[in-house]
Amino acid sequence: MENILEVKELSKKYSKVFAADKVSFNIGKGEIFALIGPNGAGKTTTIRMIATLLTPTSGDAVVAGHSVVNEPSKVRECITYLPDEAGAYKTMKGIEYLKFMAGLFTTDSREIEKYIEKAKNINGLGERLNDKIGTYSRGMIRKLLLSRAVMTSPKLAILDEPTSGLDVLNALDIRKTIKRLASEEGMSFLLSSHNMLEIEFVSDRVGIISKGHLMVTGRIDELKERYNAPNLEEVFERVVLENEIH
Amino acid sequence: MKFINLLKKELKELINAQMIISLVVVMFLLMAVGNIMSSTIDEVSKTEYKISLDDRDNTDFTKSIISKMKENGTVATPVDTQGDDYAAILKDNNLDSIIIIPQGFTEAIDSKKKPQLITVSRMESAAMMSNVNNHVSDVTDVIRGCIYEELSQRAGITQEELEYMSSPVNISDNTVVDDKSANISVETIMNSVMMKNQILPIIVFVLIMMVSQTIMSAIANEKIDKTLETLLSAPVSRSSIIRAKMLAAAIVAMINAVFYMVGFSTLMSKGMGSTINTSMNVEEIAGNIGSVGDIVSTESKLSQLGLSLSVTDYLLVGLQLFITIMICLSVSIILGALVNDVKSSQTMIMPLMMLAMIPYMISIFADVNSLPTALKILVYAIPFTHTFSAMSNLMFGHDIIFFAGLAYQIVVLAVCMFFSLRLFNSDKILTISLKFGKKDKTTNSDT
Numbered sequence A: 001m002e003n004i005l006e007v008k009e010l011s012k013k014y015s016k017v018f019a020a021d022k023v024s025f026n027i028g029k030g031e032i033f034a035l036i037g038p039n040g041a042g043k044t045t046t047i048r049m050i051a052t053l054l055t056p057t058s059g060d061a062v063v064a065g066h067s068v069v070n071e072p073s074k075v076r077e078c079i080t081y082l083p084d085e086a087g088a089y090k091t092m093k094g095i096e097y098l099k100f101m102a103g104l105f106t107t108d109s110r111e112i113e114k115y116i117e118k119a120k121n122i123n124g125l126g127e128r129l130n131d132k133i134g135t136y137s138r139g140m141i142r143k144l145l146l147s148r149a150v151m152t153s154p155k156l157a158i159l160d161e162p163t164s165g166l167d168v169l170n171a172l173d174i175r176k177t178i179k180r181l182a183s184e185e186g187m188s189f190l191l192s193s194h195n196m197l198e199i200e201f202v203s204d205r206v207g208i209i210s211k212g213h214l215m216v217t218g219r220i221d222e223l224k225e226r227y228n229a230p231n232l233e234e235v236f237e238r239v240v241l242e243n244e245i246h
Numbered sequence B: 001m002k003f004i005n006l007l008k009k010e011l012k013e014l015i016n017a018q019m020i021i022s023l024v025v026v027m028f029l030l031m032a033v034g035n036i037m038s039s040t041i042d043e044v045s046k047t048e049y050k051i052s053l054d055d056r057d058n059t060d061f062t063k064s065i066i067s068k069m070k071e072n073g074t075v076a077t078p079v080d081t082q083g084d085d086y087a088a089i090l091k092d093n094n095l096d097s098i099i100i101i102p103q104g105f106t107e108a109i110d111s112k113k114k115p116q117l118i119t120v121s122r123m124e125s126a127a128m129m130s131n132v133n134n135h136v137s138d139v140t141d142v143i144r145g146c147i148y149e150e151l152s153q154r155a156g157i158t159q160e161e162l163e164y165m166s167s168p169v170n171i172s173d174n175t176v177v178d179d180k181s182a183n184i185s186v187e188t189i190m191n192s193v194m195m196k197n198q199i200l201p202i203i204v205f206v207l208i209m210m211v212s213q214t215i216m217s218a219i220a221n222e223k224i225d226k227t228l229e230t231l232l233s234a235p236v237s238r239s240s241i242i243r244a245k246m247l248a249a250a251i252v253a254m255i256n257a258v259f260y261m262v263g264f265s266t267l268m269s270k271g272m273g274s275t276i277n278t279s280m281n282v283e284e285i286a287g288n289i290g291s292v293g294d295i296v297s298t299e300s301k302l303s304q305l306g307l308s309l310s311v312t313d314y315l316l317v318g319l320q321l322f323i324t325i326m327i328c329l330s331v332s333i334i335l336g337a338l339v340n341d342v343k344s345s346q347t348m349i350m351p352l353m354m355l356a357m358i359p360y361m362i363s364i365f366a367d368v369n370s371l372p373t374a375l376k377i378l379v380y381a382i383p384f385t386h387t388f389s390a391m392s393n394l395m396f397g398h399d400i401i402f403f404a405g406l407a408y409q410i411v412v413l414a415v416c417m418f419f420s421l422r423l424f425n426s427d428k429i430l431t432i433s434l435k436f437g438k439k440d441k442t443t444n445s446d447t
């Protein structure tokens, strides 16, 4: 399978500590890959390096053939990034926000219309898109931002905790959307999450990260078998505890 | 164009109802204050004074003084009061001021002693304009003049002789600037250039503060909402993100500059302008030498001295103002990036505020060029100083200082731009932060 993302020994050092230490993994086309790990494990740090926001201390990540170190602007054309706990411009209307963001990816007005149309279908906000974002609930903002992240059909969509703070129904809705886009359009996803149920449902493969080290990667059923655990939660527990002992 | 898209978004964020309302309110206030000042002054400058007067002496002499006052256009309303409880006198007669000619006034004059003339004024505030309706001292001057005239007549001095004696010399004031001279007094020049020279610093100061605050909170907000991360991971060049932000802030600043300029000019020309004219009018009435011709020719005298500014000069001042704003913007971008919450963005403006405050104060009270050398260099090292002293430097022909200042500001701008661009091109924009009184981020792992 063609790899959309190849992460090679990616490291980031903050003052003295390595927030990410020689992290390596791949994501194939149409694949959904999830990074899981305890708080402060280095998920956001790894993701931000791949999203060209942080400069790696060492190592590299190659997105669709472009290195994040050497050609970050090429990488930006292939990805979209949804930060955790992100907001949007409160004084803008939802529809204006989509238009503004679409305008950053293309200058073709027909293309922009197409993107907006797609985002509308995905977020289901309907008439509320004509209201100021300041009046939206957390779930509505999250849906708006998610639809923005996928409307341009990027080769790789990077979503940091896409469903955190959402109710069950909204979260389910977003998971379904992600799965559909991966299978129907062949979009690849890099996610992070604390919700093991969600990961089991949505992702093809996971990577468990702890204290900056990527401990294991693999298909969920493989991991369950390897660690002889009934569910992902227990796999996670064992892997993280193993790392604590070291 | 993606840049236009960015610019439109920045402008939309900055030009909102709030900004327009505050602009309109400020304009309205400035104009209203100007109008109030000019109408108060108009009232004052009417040469006819009204005053309450209690003639307790009530002799032929005092009566003739009062009728002389009337001839000179001063109407004294007679009131009848007793005793020396002045607060009660004002209160009972519902007055703000009164002049009392005490008993024995005429007797004292006749025996060549100095009699007392009593004035009582109510004071309610120390504001500049609040006591402007109090004519007591003007009226006592008139009374003194009338007595002077009366006594002169008794001594057999004619009206012409009297007029001559009250002003026996004509003074010809001359002022020299560099090697040019003109027949005009320093005060007259000060009065007419003060207005122009003070509008600019006020506007520069207001703009520096406003522009810095605007862009700083714009950057801080983008950081807090993480919209900055979204922007920086999008396929647009980082320099175009900065340029859009700076241009939008500069455009808004310029719109504000124009509005403030109009507002302050109205305030100055209506308010301050009529103060100056009033003082001239009073002098004329008092029979001094100041004539209308003098005022009209002030402008031509100024250009004779090389003190009037040409169109090129104004363009240069405008250019410098623009560079000043750009310096503010690029410094504020750096400061804004250091901020992680809205509260500390208010603290971050302090360094800029100080840098603007020092030259602003100096420009109002002193001439930078006349400071001791060490201090002068220090003050000139603040880039904003050159903007505050631009007008006066151009006016008094210190062209070298002006252009050196301009060059210095351009260098400062280049350095600041370089650093803010570098900041945006590195990941420092997302990772640096100054936290005030909070724990370092590396020590707590729960983000």
Ligand SMILES: Nc1ncnc2c1ncn2[C@@H]1O[C@H](COP(=O)(O)OP(=O)(O)OP(=O)(O)O)[C@@H](O)[C@H]1O
Residues within 6 Å of the ligand: A014, A015, A019, A037, A038, A039, A040, A041, A042, A043, A044, A045, A046, B430, B431, B432, B441, B442, B443, B444, B445, B446, B447
């Ligand atoms: N700007 C920074 N400066 C210094 N240290 C940082 C900075 N950002 C993150 N870190 C540290 O790097 C480590 C990894 O943080 P990161 O945000 O990647 O964790 P995470 O896995 O995303 O955690 P969470 O699940 O809570 O989001 C943490 O110990 C954190 O304190």
Ligand SMILES: [Mg+2]
Residues within 6 Å of the ligand: A043, A044, A045, A084, A160, B447
């Ligand atoms: Mg995180």
